[in-house]
Amino acid sequence: MTELLQHIVNTLILGSTYALLGIGLTLIFGIMRVVNFAHGELYSFGAYALYFVGVMLGLNFFLALIVAVVLGCFAGALIEVVLLRPMRGADIDTTMLVMIGAMIVMQNGEQFVWGGVAKSVSTPFPELPLVIGSISVSWLRLFVFCAALALIGVSYLLINRTKLGKAMRATFQDRDAASLMGVNIQFIYMATFAIGSSLAAAAGALLGPVYVISPQMGNLASLKAFAIVILGGLGSIGGATIGGFLLALAEELGAGYVSSGYRDAMGFLIIIVVLLFKPTGLFARAERIG
Amino acid sequence: MKRLVPYIALAAFASVPLWLHDPYLLNAFITTGILIVAAMSLNLLLGYTGQLSLGHVAFFGIGAYTSALVSLGFDVELIGGIRVVHEPWPVWTGFVIGTLVAALCGYAVGKLSFKVRGAYFVIVTISFAEVVRLVALNWVELTQGPLALTSIPPMTLGFPGVGYLDFYSKQSNYYLVLAVLVVSYIVIQRLVYSRVGRAMIALKENESLAVSVGIDVTRYLVLAAIFSAGIAGAAGSLYAHYLKIIDPDVFAFLYTVTMVIMVISGGKGTLAGPIVGGLIFGFIPVAARSFATPEIQWILYGLLMIIIVFVLPKGIVPAVEKWFSAPNTSVDPEPLQAKMHDTP
Numbered sequence: 214m215t216e217l218l219q220h221i222v223n224t225l226i227l228g229s230t231y232a233l234l235g236i237g238l239t240l241i242f243g244i245m246r247v248v249n250f251a252h253g254e255l256y257s258f259g260a261y262a263l264y265f266v267g268v269m270l271g272l273n274f275f276l277a278l279i280v281a282v283v284l285g286c287f288a289g290a291l292i293e294v295v296l297l298r299p300m301r302g303a304d305i306d307t308t309m310l311v312m313i314g315a316m317i318v319m320q321n322g323e324q325f326v327w328g329g330v331a332k333s334v335s336t337p338f339p340e341l342p343l344v345i346g347s348i349s350v351s352w353l354r355l356f357v358f359c360a361a362l363a364l365i366g367v368s369y370l371l372i373n374r375t376k377l378g379k380a381m382r383a384t385f386q387d388r389d390a391a392s393l394m395g396v397n398i399q400f401i402y403m404a405t406f407a408i409g410s411s412l413a414a415a416a417g418a419l420l421g422p423v424y425v426i427s428p429q430m431g432n433l434a435s436l437k438a439f440a441i442v443i444l445g446g447l448g449s450i451g452g453a454t455i456g457g458f459l460l461a462l463a464e465e466l467g468a469g470y471v472s473s474g475y476r477d478a479m480g481f482l483i484i485i486v487v488l489l490f491k492p493t494g495l496f497a498r499a500e501r502i503g
Numbered sequence: 504m505k506r507l508v509p510y511i512a513l514a515a516f517a518s519v520p521l522w523l524h525d526p527y528l529l530n531a532f533i534t535t536g537i538l539i540v541a542a543m544s545l546n547l548l549l550g551y552t553g554q555l556s557l558g559h560v561a562f563f564g565i566g567a568y569t570s571a572l573v574s575l576g577f578d579v580e581l582i583g584g585i586r587v588v589h590e591p592w593p594v595w596t597g598f599v600i601g602t603l604v605a606a607l608c609g610y611a612v613g614k615l616s617f618k619v620r621g622a623y624f625v626i627v628t629i630s631f632a633e634v635v636r637l638v639a640l641n642w643v644e645l646t647q648g649p650l651a652l653t654s655i656p657p658m659t660l661g662f663p664g665v666g667y668l669d670f671y672s673k674q675s676n677y678y679l680v681l682a683v684l685v686v687s688y689i690v691i692q693r694l695v696y697s698r699v700g701r702a703m704i705a706l707k708e709n710e711s712l713a714v715s716v717g718i719d720v721t722r723y724l725v726l727a728a729i730f731s732a733g734i735a736g737a738a739g740s741l742y743a744h745y746l747k748i749i750d751p752d753v754f755a756f757l758y759t760v761t762m763v764i765m766v767i768s769g770g771k772g773t774l775a776g777p778i779v780g781g782l783i784f785g786f787i788p789v790a791a792r793s794f795a796t797p798e799i800q801w802i803l804y805g806l807l808m809i810i811i812v813f814v815l816p817k818g819i820v821p822a823v824e825k826w827f828s829a830p831n832t833s834v835d836p837e838p839l840q841a842k843m844h845d846t847p
Contacts, residue, residue, distance in 0.1 A: 248622045296809065301818075305622055306555045310767060310812050317805030321746055325798040436715075438635065439626050474641035481630035481637075488619050488627050 215347040220465045225457065226354045226466065226490050229361035230416045232457030234434060235414035235441030236368055236450050243448030244385045244405045246305055250312040251430030252438050253415050254319035257413025259285045260421030260430065261323060262484070274337050278360075278418050285414020286407045293406035300398070316435070319485060320467075322430040331425035357419045364415055368408070369450055381405060383447055413438075433477055440480040441488055444495055459495075509775075514682060523820075528789070532614045535785025540687050541758075542765040542777035544734035547691055549763070550772035551700065552725075552727050553707035554617075559630030559735055560759040561635045562605045565726025566736025567743040568639060568646060570594075570601030571655045574744075577743040579644045598740045601715050605736020606729050613728030617721050629756070636754035641824045650748035658744045677747050685743060685839040687734045692774055694730060703727055760808075768811045779819050798815050 234256060241249050262284045267277030298316055300308050338462045351472040373380040383391040393397050417430070424430070441460050445452025460480055469477035487495065523529055545559045576591035616627040639646045644653060658679060659669040670676050706713035712750045714720055743749045761784060769780025787807070791800045795813055815822055 246622075248625065299813065306625075307812055307816060308764065309555070309622075309625065309807050314805045314808035314812070315761075317760070317808070318802050321798040321801040325796070325802070353525075354705065367589060367816045429744070435628060436626075443623070443626065472641065475637060478634050478637040482777075483628040483636070484613075485627055488623055489615055494621055 216469065218348050222348055222350055224465045226350075226358045228458035228461030229358050229365070229421050230457075231437065231441055231461050232365055232454040233361050233416040233419075234438040235445060235453035235457045236365065237409035237416075237502055238435075238438040239373075239442045239445065239448055239453040240405050240448065241409040243439070244381060245297070245402055248305060248309040248312065249405075249409070250309065250435050250465055251315045251319060252409070253434030253436075254316050254323075255285055255289060255413040256417035256434040257323060257408045257426070257428065257431035258288055260317065260426040261327060261332075261417075262414065262420050263418040264334055266325075268332075268334055268487050274371055276382050278415075279416040282411050282415045284437075285344065285417075286411035288414070289410020290357045290403050290407040292410070293403045297406065299368075311440075316431075320428055320431065327428065327430065329426040332420040333425050336422050345359030351445070353422060357423060360419055361416070364412065365450075368412060370470045371408070372450060377401075377404060380382065433480075436484075440484045443484055446493055456495075511806065512778075513685065517678075517726075520677050526673060527651065529677060530809040531786060531789045533673065533680050533745060534683055534742075535781060536574050536677070536710045537745070538739035538758075538761060538765065538785060539778055539781035540680070540684050541735050542739070542762045542769075542781050543684075544770060545690060545762045546629065546642050546773075546777045547694070547727055547731040547734070547767045550770075550776065551695055552724055554620075554724065555763070556628040556731075557625050557756075558612075558630070558632035558760055559731075560754055560756070561579060561628075561632035562609060562732040562735035563739040563742070563758065564632075564639065564749075565608055565633065565741030565753075566605040568601075568652070568739075569604045569736070570597035570740035571652050571743040571749055572655050573597035573600050575652065577645055594656050594744060596755045598737065598744070598791040599741075600657065601734050601740040602737040604813035605739065606733030607834050608736075609728040609730075609732020610725060611821050612732070613725040614721075617724045617728075627672070629759075632754055632756070632759065635842055636751055639751040646751070649750060652743075653748050654745045655743050655749065656740075656748065670708050670744070678743055680745075683737060687737070688774065690734070695728075695774070699723060699726060701789055703774075710718070731766050764804075764808050764811070766818075768808075768815070768818055770822075773818070773820045773824075776818050776820045783819075 214347065231463035232254070237255075238249060238252050241247055241252070259281050263277050266272050266280045266284075267274055270277075272280065292315060296311050297308065300311060336353050338356060343355060370378075372381060380391065380396045380401055380449045380492060381404070384397055384398060384405075391401075402454040412429075413434075421430075437460060441453055441456040444457075444459055445454070445456030460483065462474050463479040463483060467479040514557065518689050520529065523532075539769075541559070541563050542560075544554065544637055545581030548554050548556050548559075571591070573592050574594045574597035576589050578586070578588045612628070612631055616624060616631070619627060640648055642648070643650075647829060650759070657670050657759075668675075670679050702713070702718045705716075705718060706720050739753070742840060765780040765784050766777050767780070767785060769778065784804075787804060791803060795803065
């Protein structure tokens with residue numbers, strides 16, 4: 214019982230960051246129809262940005278987190294303008310190949326700049342975990358959970374309560390009609406990619422101090438993000454949030470009760486099963502965003 | 504003249520071991536040849552049916568592991584205490600069984616995953632490859648996990664009453680790979696120019712139209728997947744018996760990416776495309792090794808991939824063919840069509 218409770222606590226913390234990854238990707242895939250293989254690299258970009266600003270420049274940890282998210286936003290905008298804007302109108306396979314190229318360049322760029330040795334980031338939180346009954350949670354993980362929930366809330370408000378969000382939703386539903394109504398589609402695409410990237414960077418910056426930062430950390434992140442998007446249904450922020458927690462639960466239980474070696478296999482098995490039996494995702498009534 | 508090109512190319516490649524004695528370059532030729540066979544098999548799916556499978560390395564790895572295990576023997580205990588013992592068999596049976604098992608997996612994966620298309624198909628195929636990789640990594644009793652399967656015997660061919668041939672040297676392996684490449688090329692050519700091939704191209708061009716005239720789409724897609732996976736498995740088997748060691752890294756996503764870029768750069772849907780693209784991308788590391796670390800090589804690789812998609816989206820072979828066949832055409836119909844599609 215204690216073991217199960219501990220797994221559930223771990224699930225909540227891991228799931229909150231998975232949800233961030235998933236929301237970022239569901240926006241990009243939903244609105245732009247780009248299969249973003251570089252999503253995982255923006256995740257590791259966020260972690261390295263935190264390391265650079267927080268450890269090498271010595272900035273305050275919380276400020277460094279904010280800077281990492283902002284840098285992720287700029288990196289996303291840059292990728293969109295340089296690589297995706299010229300490819301507008303190309304089919305989905307072509308943009309996918311470009312993003313795979315970008316993924317290879319970014320990952321090996323990180324390897325070149327930072328070397329293969331994993332980096333760790335120290336945080337201002339106490340070493341001793343918070344113990345409630347028989348469950349223990351480190352303060353850092355608790356902070357990660359709260360920060361991720363806050364970011365999920367912010368992105369929900371951004372999509373549903375702002376003018377930019379409205380334009381994004383309109384673009385998702387019908388690009389041409391939105392364009393006729395005066396929505397600047399080019400700007401919406403750039404904003405979408407930048408927001409999605411900053412959420413991935415936030416997930417990386419939050420999880421970086423929990424684990425270690427290495428050039429390979431983004432390898433599985435893209436595919437996990439896809440698992441979450443597929444679980445939740447395309448374009449659904451609520452679905453991506455629940456999908457994130459479900460994937461984390463499957464991984465925790467799989468690692469805890471089946472075999473820790475198959476932890477990462479859970480996401481892929483979920484993808485295969487969901488796509489074969491319910492291709493629209495578990496929660497999508499129809500394709501919509503919000 | 505054009506008909507002679509494949510024969511001239513074959514004669515040129517057959518002569519390579521006669522004048523090239525540098526073992527490093529010969530090794531590069533052999534591994535590139537193996538990857539070209541894999542790329543040719545991917546081209547059957549990607550180029551002729553239009554389905555982008557990013558899990559193709561799974562069939563390559565399954566062929567490699569099956570072939571190695573058949574020729575090495577194994578002893579595993581399955582769930583429920585059933586013990587399976589396999590004594591080592593001759594290597595050529597490993598090659599045959601590896602090819603067949605990969606083809607069977609192609610059948611199963613095709614049957615299941617052709618229910619979805621586009622981005623979802625891509626993601627299902629990657630997921631399959633990742634699951635297989637994790638099994639190879641974690642089923643230590645069978646695969647030795649990260650410790651790798653070692654001392655895999657080299658390929659041997661037995662002829663009853665005559666004796667046998669073994670492939671220890673680089674020269675003999677070169678000819679073995681070349682032979683498999685030629686056979687795969689002929690198989691794919693026969694398939695593509697048959698009724699099956701025409702059906703595949705029809706459904707790539709317009710799937711709903713193909714269905715409406717009575718083409719059983721799934722059947723032909725699955726057929727393409729079986730051949731494609733089988734040839735990839737044969738390439739994997741060659742790889743295992745040439746390197747004599749394999750570990751779960753044969754399932755790495757980057758191998759699939761390498762195959763895809765070989766096909767795209769050479770020209771998908773052309774028979775010669777994977778060979779041309781394969782030679783270019785197979786020898787980039789050879790050319791770059793003198794001045795670049797592996798990271799820089801990969802960065803160049805990624806950049807080249809982006810540039811090729813931008814500049815030559817149809818690939819090198821179609822561009823060359825067009826240049827030779829119609830140098831004086833004043834009106835180029837292709838950009839016009841593209842423009843018409845772009846208008847919102």
